[in-house]
Amino acid sequence: xxxxxxxxxxxxxxxxxxxxxxxxxxxxxxxxxxxxxxxxxxxxxxxxxxxxxxxxxxxxxxxxxxxxxxxxxxxxxxxxxxxxxxxxxxxxxxxxxxxxxxxxxxxxxxxx
Amino acid sequence: xxxxxxxxxxxxxxxxxxxxxxxxxxxxxxxxxxxxxxxxxxxxxxxxxxxxxxxxxxxxxxxxxxxxxxxxxxxxxxxxxxxxxxxxxxxxxxxxxxxxxxxxxxxxxx
Numbered sequence: 001x002x003x004x005x006x007x008x009x010x011x012x013x014x015x016x017x018x019x020x021x022x023x024x025x026x027x028x029x030x031x032x033x034x035x036x037x038x039x040x041x042x043x044x045x046x047x048x049x050x051x052x053x054x055x056x057x058x059x060x061x062x063x064x065x066x067x068x069x070x071x072x073x074x075x076x077x078x079x080x081x082x083x084x085x086x087x088x089x090x091x092x093x094x095x096x097x098x099x100x101x102x103x104x105x106x107x108x109x110x111x112x
Numbered sequence: 113x114x115x116x117x118x119x120x121x122x123x124x125x126x127x128x129x130x131x132x133x134x135x136x137x138x139x140x141x142x143x144x145x146x147x148x149x150x151x152x153x154x155x156x157x158x159x160x161x162x163x164x165x166x167x168x169x170x171x172x173x174x175x176x177x178x179x180x181x182x183x184x185x186x187x188x189x190x191x192x193x194x195x196x197x198x199x200x201x202x203x204x205x206x207x208x209x210x211x212x213x214x215x216x217x218x219x220x221x222x
Binding site: 006032034036043044046049057059090092097098100101102103104105106108 | 144146153154155156157158161163205206208209210211212213214
């Protein structure tokens with residue numbers, strides 16, 4: 001069966017510091033991969049998605065970036081974090097077409 | 113994608129069926145109905161999805177009206193662990209964005 005792993009589970013970072021969140025998927029090949037952010041008490045906002053290695057689509061312009069160096073690895077990065085980057089970051093995967101997205105357990109990021 | 117409307121909260125007695133409604137009156141022919149739930153501090157969990165036929169799996173049943181303008185998620189025997197926020201999402205098969213709204217906060221009571 002397929003599994004998705006995200007780490008770390010929680011992270012506290014100072015303003016201006018860099019960020020790297022990693023997500024890996026097991027048990028499937030060539031998945032679509034997604035990064036979402038959920039602000040406190042609000043819905044999910046799609047940040048990036050990828051349909052293949054090196055292919056990244058950005059949904060929201062901001063100081064975050066994403067990369068997909070391997071088929072089942074998706075990384076969310078920032079060079080300098082802002083206070084507004086605080087939130088719950090979720091990685092998800094899906095196969096093609098109408099198949100549902102499956103989410104990881106998320107990373108709760110606090111910026112101080 | 114079509115907008116969905118869900119009641120903000122519902123209660124259900126433990127062991128009884130929980131019926132969660134969702135209105136999606138502007139749904140298009142190529143849009144599927146998905147249901148997820150989110151327990152506090154966890155990622156959303158996929159429950160079930162369908163296009164126009166009723167669907168059932170080990171977690172729940174999905175009933176879609178004939179005109180597809182509304183649907184109901186049924187948890188046949190609710191337990192305390194089913195307490196969560198339940199989201200109804202309508203999405204076209206080629207759309208990458210799962211647009212989660214406010215959802216319904218289901219509280220299962222002993």
